[in-house]
């Protein structure tokens with residue numbers, strides 16, 4: 645079963661019919677453990693697709709399925725269950741500036757209702773994966789935008805979600821950290837996490853290890869022949885990511 649599916653999804657901002665739809669009868673199926681790059685020019689609807697998956701937007705017509713369920717027919721009671729399966733990197737990050745890096749990440753793990761020891765351990769692993777250990781006790785608001793972006797990524801991954809949705813997650817990062825993040829996401833996908841990465845950065849869209857590249861243009865989603873811009877060998881070892889493959893089963 646597809647982890648995420650769009651069936652004839654049309655979305656127009658404003659009055660439907662009054663202007664061209666942002667998404668025009670989009671069909672796509674994304675399987676568990678797939679690594680999908682969603683590309684397309686600014687304003688092509690990448691963020692809109694992610695918001696539809698999270699049920700933050702409602703389609704004009706068509707259906708968005710997550711784990712086989714129509715996300716717009718979930719009761720409000722099962723919405724937290726859906727959200728718990730997602731790790732999301734929002735384009736505007738959405739961090740709490742006054743509290744520490746560690747607290748920002750830890751709060752995201754706490755919603756999983758795990759033992760305190762496990763919460764602490766997962767938080768620490770995520771901080772180390774994103775090379776944030778040295779700044780862990782500093783307030784997020786005191787840090788530069790590239791570090792804040794890594795905190796948002798650590799927060800999205802720390803709960804070991806079944807699905808990671810990342811909206812322009814490398815926009816503030818230099819090449820070194822952008823590659824670190826891409827390798828990390830590829831590795832999570834190889835262990836069963838479904839990853840959808842929306843970006844118009846050439847560095848990201850040329851990433852050699854992505855499973856599938858989908859391009860949005862004029863409201864339509866099409867598979868694209870990939871131009872490999874940055875081919876690189878990654879032998880970095882991120883260490884074990886406990887439970888990453890188990891998490892897939894949690895959303896069935």
Ligand code: ADP
Pocket residue numbers: 657658666684685686687688689690691692693
């Ligand atoms: P992308 O992420 O690819 O840059 P978006 O999904 O953010 O694209 O936006 C797609 C189109 O929808 C753009 O034309 C944008 O102006 C429009 N749009 C997005 N969100 C809103 C909104 N809340 N209200 C009105 N128009 C919107």
Ligand code: MG
Pocket residue numbers: 690691692735811
């Ligand atoms: Mg966007």
